[in-house]
Amino acid sequence: MKVLVTGGYGFIGSFVAARFYQEGHDVIIIDNISTGHVKHVEFPHTSYIIDVESPHCASIFTEHSIDIVVHLAAQINIVTSMEDPYADTKSNILGLTNMLQLAAKHKVKKFIFASSAAVYGLTEAIPLTEDLPCRPISTYGINKLLGEYYCSKWSELYHLDTLCFRFANVYGPRQGLIGEGGVISIFMGRIIGGQSLTLYGDGEQTRDFIYVEDVADAIYTASQSPLTGIMNLSTNTEHSVNTLIQVLSGLHPLSGIHRAETRSGDIFRSVLDNSLLHRSLDWKPCFSLEEGLSRTYEWFASSAALPTPVFHSEAAATSTQPSLNEAHIENELLNSSRSRHIRSLYMNQNEHYLEGSPVLKPQIFRAVLYSRERAKQKFNTDYTILELLHMPHNQLEELHIIDSHLRENDYIGLDETEAPQILLSNASSTEAAHVVNRLERHGIAARIRFSSDQEEEVD
Known part of the structure; x- marks a missing residue:
């Protein structure tokens, strides 16, 4: 059958x-x-x-x-x-x-x-x-x-x-x-x-x-x-x-x-x-x-024994294309039902997160964003980037509070200027607006910077 x-x-x-x-x-x-x-x-x-x-x-x-x-x-x-x-x-x-x-x-x-x-x-x-x-x-x-x-x-x-x-x-x-x-x-x-x-x-x-x-x-x-x-x-x-x-x-x-x-x-x-x-x-x-x-x-326990993403070369590290192991990023950080579990493990290891924080380092965040772009092209799954307003990345308590209000496959990370942003995976601009309102109710100011269903960056 x-x-x-x-x-x-x-x-x-x-x-x-x-x-x-x-x-x-x-x-x-x-x-x-x-x-x-x-x-x-x-x-x-x-x-x-x-x-x-x-x-x-x-x-x-x-x-x-x-x-x-x-x-x-x-x-x-x-x-x-x-x-x-x-x-x-x-x-x-x-x-x-x-x-x-x-x-x-x-x-x-x-x-x-x-x-x-x-x-x-x-x-x-x-x-x-x-x-x-x-x-x-x-x-x-x-x-x-x-x-x-x-x-x-x-x-x-x-x-x-x-x-x-x-x-x-x-x-x-x-x-x-x-x-x-x-x-x-x-x-x-x-x-x-x-x-x-x-x-x-x-x-x-x-x-x-x-x-x-x-x-x-x-x-x-x-x-x-x-x-x-x-x-x-x-x-x-x-x-x-x-x-x-x-x-x-x-x-x-x-x-x-x-x-x-x-x-x-x-x-x-x-x-x-x-x-x-x-x-x-x-x-x-x-x-x-x-x-x-x-x-x-x-x-x-077996999922905790994950390979560590590495750069293939020094030249690759300066490339505009993320050179982290893409299969690892996609399999373990995106669209994974155990991503929050993986996140807590990485935070302990300080491999990919700023020490003691739920914030992805710039190169890791860039790789995750790249994988989202590829998912959009292949499966037409939307994603949205939020900009955190008045939130320096060293305010650990506030960042952990923000992380607690996100879904499993959403991430806080630093962009090229080391400003904290939020990646909302599989979220349109309409759905992202609800997240912005949710954060606002907890005293956290954010705005939509980019949404793939609008295909333009908000000034």
Whole structure:
């Protein structure tokens, strides 16, 4: 069979795509590589670097007789969904309806949609069952719930078999710092980077952590069944943050724990009942928290052993073209789901960053910018450069605050005049304006200096 995986270069998508390939299916991937990376998928497949909401996706369905669609492409940052609801809706609603319409038109046999526990909102019911009222509190949760409604209607109106999985907190290798399972990747990056962990409250808050290969297994198994509707995809097990830290301490020495006040709005307990899926599919997760964390730790630890970019010669160092190892820059600094982890490692090593700061040295920043230009030419992915106003690069505390408000694949760096700038990867001028407003709310003045969708520098 031919299987289309949207978001197939991402954290979850790359594992799902691999599972279908291992079972002998032809895999087609649609991804705009805004958070994923093509290096995540090393087996033969058909690739389209395109937004899921693009009308050009129609030609993909026309060219291939697709049997199954697994729709994982999404904007997954809850903060972004609240600050820029248009961007969230563009991807999570327009992208979904485009895929649904094409799937129905071309008689796809099954459509699987990645929903989220965020649809439940704040509720004291434990465990969460599919029949509970949904009261999402974020634009992200609202759009996921609306996505489920669209799937249900497409089943009713166009007889398209749809299955919506409400994911619990998914974790594993290749995960970035955003999304609903990000605490594990954050903790992994910090312990390997020799940094302390931040613990909010007493650490007894719980989550339902599910390993990414269990998610891929459930999706594959369900794709081969007549199963439809809405179901939780989880372990049905609560694990506290304290338990998480205890397991991690057995994998790597901790550098300390910084205790902070409980964050307003945080859910204290969360666990999803998976009995409906278990009864309907005879499925249950295979990986314990300990085994899943061990596998995740091995990946993070191995990713720490990175080659150091070097200049090929003194002559190359003065060239206008960046002579750093471009493959390294693209693979490890741009469009990488572990880029924030890589960043913390480099900051410790002081190889590429100004000492004790999150600011890339000029030659490194130039190489990253060059790679962005090449990505624009090859994949038409926009990028924007912000100029920091009244911000000398030696104000370390302020620079760390700025860095904390950026996405994983955004960077602070020095230009040729050693003035600090921000590179917003995969961001148009419209999206960059929201970042400028976000920084302004935290007392940080910035302006758009250049955006590739405008192709001109702002005076």
